[in-house]
Amino acid sequence: MAKVTAAxxxxxxxxxQELAQREPVSVTDNGKESLVLLSADEYRRLKAIDTRQAFYVHSLPGDILADLESGYQGEPTPHLDHLMK
Incomplete structure (x- = not known):
């Protein structure tokens, strides 16, 4: 990943902008990474694999609440392990 200062x-x-079409570009501000510039295609790809949902505790569906109460942690997903590298 390329690194560049905000300035x-x-x-x-x-x-x-051209470089970000090929690879993510890390932008630093005062020496700390503050954002990553990436192509719209890569952003859409990442969003497509993010299937998380957020709920307020008081509005949890009954099936999810039952799973939480039983200690269920979801099905194993070894087919996604390559995305964590």
Whole structure:
């Protein structure tokens, strides 16, 4: 992953915009990573594999509440392990 300062990104945005089409670009601010610039296609790919849902505790569906009470942690997903590298 390429790394660039926020100031450098502003100065040469077109270059890093082009680079982000091929690989993520890490943007640092005061020496700390603050964001990652990536292509719209890569963003959509990542969003498509994120199937999480958020609920308030008081609005949990009964089946999810029963699973939590029983200690169920979901089905194993070894076919997704490659995404964690």
């Amino acid at each position: 450098e990104l502003q100065s040469h945005f077109e270059h890093y």
